[in-house]
Amino acid sequence: MTTNDYETSHRLELQECQQQLQIAVQSQKILARILAKVRAFVNLDSLCSSSSQEICRQLKIERVAIYRFNADWSGSFINRYGFAESPWNTLTAFGQDLVWADSHLQETQGGRYRQNDPFAVADVYAAGHARCHIEVLEQFQIRAYAIAPIFIGPKLWGLLAAYQHSVPRQWHTHEVEFVAQAASHLGIAIQQAKIMEQTKQRTAELQDAIARQRTLTEVVGNIRSSLNIDLILKTTCQEVCKMLRVERVGVYRFNPDWSGEFVSNFGMVEAQWDSINPFGKNLVWEDTHLQETKGGRYRNNEHFAVNDIYQAGHSRCHLDILEQFKIRAYALTPIFVGRNLWGLLAAYQHSAPLQWDSVEVEFLGQVASQLGVALQSSEMMTQIQSRADQMRQSAEQRRILFDLVVKIRESLHLETILKTTVQEIRRSLCADRVGIFRFDPNVGFCSGEFIAEDVLPKFDSTLAVKVQDYCFGDHYAPQYSQGQVQVISDVNSVGSKVPHLDVIERFQIKAQIVVPLLACLRCTHK
Incomplete structure (x- = not known):
């Protein structure tokens, strides 16, 4: 090799190195720009959608999509997590919640991607794929692809996939590495978004808990400030109805024979539910089970919640009663006055099923407990007042009798x-x-x-x-x-x-x- 040939070869190698370096620097700049946009989102949907769009445009490929694994290692493409250039965005089959059955990934629990190994195919017809695999790719007009795993912590969450529809594509090393790096950062961003979502949820739950305790304190204060039982019951139903955002709250009182009736109710309902005529004060509700079992489960201070009466296994006669009052979901907690089961505090939903949260049922139970204490105090004060009235009346009668005897003895007429x-x-x-x-x-x-x-x-x-x-x-x-x-x-x-x-x-x-x-x-x- 002559000196000129050596210099030419060296210059070409240097140019290629400089070109690769420029590409690498450019890729890192693009990746940094993508990450800056991605991390601005705390919503998982927006985060993934923005990532797919930026990667698709920066790499000048025709589609980027995100595939999420299920617990059994099946999975699906989520359309709102993807982006495609025209005209490939009109492929209707490549859409939201598209299940892509890949028996190999299921059997191997993620295959090569469990080892954090990206994979690129320049031409599906030259990759040695099985005929069934090619048929699936042909269904979605995929000619070339590059796939990188998305990890959330140590767990394989899904795949970041770049697709070329129109022609084969020779994937450069820096492109596959770019997709892999984007997948890695996307996993971190998804994890952060989930943490933020969990934090927001816990914050909301904490705020709800604080609000429930505040309401409970207010309810207890209100009911204990009165000795009027009707006012106590009305105040309780009103506050609980507002706190739980349910359509009706009522108080049911047992009779000595374990039949019973509603003695108070308060509803935050639209006119169609509020006009349920028989659902009111002194409504007798015949429940043979409660009568036969003398209060049933509630004797043991148990709570009971039903999200949907048609999914609870109720007997036909029980459903007939609930349908009569257009009840779709309910939660019941016992009210004890001392050791005696006095009645039930009931929350009802008319319009639709309702998923009762355990803390909501617990809150209802706490209110019922405080209501029982208030009722006991009211009854005791009523008895004391009655005895005091009797004593005053007796004293007044004795005074009148004394005055009468005096007047009689003073007169001979x-x-x-x-x-x-x-x-x-x-x-x-x-x-x-x-x-x-x-x-x-x-x-x-x-x-x-x-x-x-x-x-x-x-x-x-x-x-x-x-x-x-x-x-x-x-x-x-x-x-x-x-x-x-x-x-x-x-x-x-x-x-x-x-x-x-x-x-x-x-x-x-x-x-x-x-x-x-x-x-x-x-x-x-x-």
């Missing part, structure tokens, strides 16, 4: 004594009428008349009305002679067995207390 007596007794008992009835002498308790009375103005007076009852002497007088007191809360429930029925009907008496006196009978009427 019988008419004044009787008038004072009926007035004070009616005021003490808050009755409509109090009268004193005297029997005629020597008639065997068969006739008599009211000689003193205090009555509300809207009722007729019984004074001077002659009363005859020829059965009284035989049937009732002996009992009163022994000091028996007659108490009738509802005259209609006794019927004809009450004495002086004609007087009772004439003067519209609905309830009465009759107390025998030594010389006459004092009657208190309502």
Whole structure:
């Protein structure tokens, strides 16, 4: 070789090296530009779509697509993760969620790509592919391709694929390396996007948890600030409905025989659901299972949630009840007052199935627990208030009795004594009428008349009305002679067995207390 030939050869090699260096530098610049755009996205779809588009245009190839492996090493192309130049973007078969069945990749769990080994084919007809493989490639008019694995951490996530449709393509080493580097950085970007998505999800979950606790605190504060049970139930249903964003929340109370009824409900529903007429306060809901099992699973303080009533295995009769009230999904938690199962706190969805989150059901259970405590406190306070009222009433009656005795002893006039007596007794008992009835002498308790009375103005007076009852002497007088007191809360429930029925009907008496006196009978009427 002459000196000139050597210099020429050396110059050519140097030019080729400089050209390769320029290509490498250019590729790195392109890759850096792609990565800068890619990492600006935190959304996985946008990230992959942008990557495919940039790689396709920078390498001047006709299609770039991303293939994702499934758990069983099958996989699919995701169209929104790809990009193709015209006219190849009109290949309808190469589309979203296109399943590409590759038995070799399934059997080998990713094949060569598990070793992080890229692969390029310049011409599918010169690569020695099996006929079945070529038929698949021909279906999508693929003539050449370069594929590099995408790893997320140590796991093979998918493949970054560059395709040439029109003609064979001689892949340069730097192009295959570029695709491999892009796949590597894409894997990192996908991992970061997933981490960001998980972080956002955890942040949202944390914010929801904080909101639930805040709502729970507000609900507890509201229900414990009131002793009115109806107000407690309404407040609870309203706050839970808003927090869970469900269409209805109701409170169901068990009866002693384990039947039950809805005692309160609140709905955030559109008119078509809000107008469900029977779904309201005091709605009796016959559930034979709960009756037969005395509360069923809820006796054990268990929660129960159904995402879709038609997927829950309910019996036909159970579905008929749910369909009657247009219920599609529900969550139920027990309400205990002390150790007794008082009822259920129920959340309902009418319009569609609803996937209940475990934290939502747990929140419902926490509210039900606090509601039980509030109901117990309300019942205790009501009992205390009732006893206090009874004690005040008893004290007031004793005072009135003392005043009455004093007034009676201060007067020697019988008419004044009787008038004072009926007035004070009616005021003490808050009755409509109090009268004193005297029997005629020597008639065997068969006739008599009211000689003193205090009555509300809207009722007729019984004074001077002659009363005859020829059965009284035989049937009732002996009992009163022994000091028996007659108490009738509802005259209609006794019927004809009450004495002086004609007087009772004439003067519209609905309830009465009759107390025998030594010389006459004092009657208190309502």
